[in-house]
Amino acid sequence: MTVTARGPLPAEPYDVVIVGAGVVGCAIARELARRPRLRVALVEAQDDIGQGTSKANTAILHTGFDAVPGSLEARLVREGARLLTAYAAESGLPLDPVGALLVAWDEEQLAALPRLAEKAERNEYRDARLLGPAELHEREPHLGPGALGALHVPGESVICPWTTPLAYATQAVQHGVDLHLNSPVDQVSRHGDTHTLTTGRGTLRARRLVNAAGLHADTLDRRLGHHDFTVTPRRGQLIVFDTLARDLVRHILLPVPTALGKGVLVAPTVYGNVLLGPTAEDLGDRRATQSTAEGLTALRAQGARILPALLDEEVTAVYAGLRAATEHEDYRITAHSRDGSVTVGGIRSTGLTASLAIAAHVAGLLADATGLDLGPARALESVRMRDPRPSADRIAADPEYGTLVCHCEHVSRGDLRDALAGPIPPRTLDGLRRRTRARAGRCQGTYCGPAVRALLEEATRA
DSSP states (O other): EEEEESSSOOOEEEEEEEOOOOOHHHHHHHHTTTTOOOOOOEEEESSSTTSSSSSSSEEEEOOTTTTTTTTTHHHHHHHHHHHHHHHHHHHOOOEEOEEEEEESSSSSHHHHHHHHHHHHHHHOOOOOOEOHHHHHHHHHHHHOTTOHHHHHHHTEEETTTTHHHHHHHHHHHTTTTTESSSSOEEEEEEETEEEEEETTEEEEEEEEEOOOGGGGGHHHHHHHHHHSSSOEEEEEEEEEEEGGGGGSSSSEEEEEOTBBBBBOOEEOOOOEEEEOOOOEEOOOOOOOOOOOOHHHHHHHHHHHHHHHGGGGGGEEEEEEEEEEEOOSSSSSEEEEETTTTEEOOOOGGHHHHHHHHHHHHHHHHHHHHHOOOOOOOOOOOOOOOOOOSSOOOHHHHHHHGGGEETTTEEHHHHHHHHHHHSSSSSOSHHHHHHHHHHOTTTTTTTTTHHHHHHHHHHHHHO
């Protein structure tokens, strides 16, 4: 098991190098870990997995009911939803099948609902049904006035966006995939049958290359001589409300979608908070993940219409993420047989749902289009992500689980210890928060911050 964050990189060529350790890159690494004959590396520019788009999304497990029928995205989201639902149960990933309501607020939106129901049928989702205003308000009694009807999509769920890629990556490294962090790819060239990747930590060589670089996938693609798409960063700002707001909403409340995306929603999270967002702002800066006063004001105005009482609740946090939008409606997943590479671009917000199906698709492209001999497949030993909730049995077995450090989220010293000693340990406070939720609660670390920092520093010195 090899996870590195500093020092020289291995000189021996890999069979496959995957660039980008977001949820899709981690899923591909996990899929290739099923092939013990292959030597595989997962390379990430930042100091942890899931540091880009994957850490800052709305965490919805989509049914694909509103995808473009017949598209690659529609197929992979549909397959991915089935696969990830089963994987969540197997691995202990937090998932809540709350269902969704696509709410119409004017006559034009109301007229669009039957077309969306027909679209769902074409996407092989047959459980959607139309609701009138009376049933809609019975289902969501805190909904704002003026809603005319809705499309009920009971199969939509919410899931944990941080635990999912961590589970994939953990399985991958436990089955022989090398993970190299702090390794931004600055240049790439091909000599004979081998790619040479120049990174911030030295050189890597690979017989096959998978470009899952997210916001930078088009840049890496161009370095390989391909010009298939251009990424335009699309910022999504979100507001996180306190867990006391959870009783205000029973479903994911979706707007009628537009060309820019699925629009501003109100959604519960698996941890009991309520999300409002995201915005959809096309930008030129691929690092512009700051929140803005204008964006948050616009979100609050839309939230006041959707769920007026929500604005009386406490705000726990705000955050923003960037989606890799392109000029194309569909995913840009392309095999380049001449140079032995596969590009996985333009995935946007449905990548979490589709991740396992994308991984299987990419493995097939590596075999069929680039000639990679995958070798025999094996079953992976399952990984079980720890439930951090206190329990008498856990405390009896180890008193450290009874010593709370983060009282807001009930995170114990034992939970923090386990995360810091895990197969892919965090190197920052934010990484530790994504693994345990320490500092993610009502006080945002005001109470527990010093103790959490001390434990992190002690672990990183060891």
